Amino acid sequence: MFSPQNILYIAFLCLSSDFFIFGDGVSESTGNEPLRSPVFHPDADPVLSLNLLSAFNDYSDISQYCKDLLDLFGKQYVTYVQCLVPAAQPVKVCQNCFIGYENLNKTFANISSNDVGPGGESCRDSLLRSDRLMLVFLLFSNLAGIWEKSNCQYCISRDAPSLTNDTLYFLAMLNQTYNCFDQYQQGNQSELCINCKNTYRDLNNLYSDMEKNETMCIDIEDAMNVTRKRWSKTFNCSFHNEENVPIIAVSSFMLFLPIIFYLSSFLHSEQKKRKLIHPKRAKSYSSLMNIQDKLS
Known part of the structure; x- marks a missing residue:
């Protein structure tokens, strides 16, 4: 026996489509063949699906x-x-x-x-x-x-969403350095090291100042690392910064300071040994001479 709800549901399906969907997934006509109990499938009732979606949309009170x-x-x-x-x-x-x-x-x-x-x-x-x-x-x-x-806050102005003047100046010098690289990288690389040395040095000094002042972001840091890698490894160029000369001198002195200390300590101890041994030898020698005089 079908309940009134089931009868209304079957009638709705008959009006909306000429096919039933059975459990085996095969659609058959509803002519003179006996009716079979329909199996519910979400795709068979698009109106019901839309009602469910609208219900979920209306659920939120936002x-x-x-x-x-x-x-x-x-x-x-x-x-x-x-x-x-x-x-x-x-x-x-x-x-x-x-x-x-x-x-x-x-x-x-x-x-x-x-x-x-x-x-x-x-x-x-x-x-x-x-x-x-x-x-x-x-x-x-x-x-x-x-x-x-x-660290984008160091490269972006707080007043307006734009790059800072320091960032723009660094990018301009970086572009100038790369233009020099592109100009000489096809020829002899020794010419690149000579002709691009001043440009690279200015860029490197600017980066050092920005690093001390903490006014650089990840873009500048990564760009400088790539530039240094190209300068040293790709082009095999060397760059001696004049500011590093005092640092190298002090570091070398501190490195050799323990060696100097131990060497001076060793020489000083050897001198003490000689001073202590010399009087004993002189005393034994004088006593030996006295013995010989007595025997003679």
């Missing part, structure tokens, strides 16, 4: 403003990640992706703020604290950690 803000955060997140991947090698995380991070940072600030929406509406609790995982906060924290570990 306002439309917070939904739009979350959607904007997702789009900016994807844009920033798509910028980070090609900027991984060579490293250009700060100079290529600072605009994407600035936009993402502003959107997250709006999400985490107490009142920024219409009528002072806040999405902080509904988007950041509504679930145990705190997924939105976790996603942003991972990207913010990459930004901080890259």
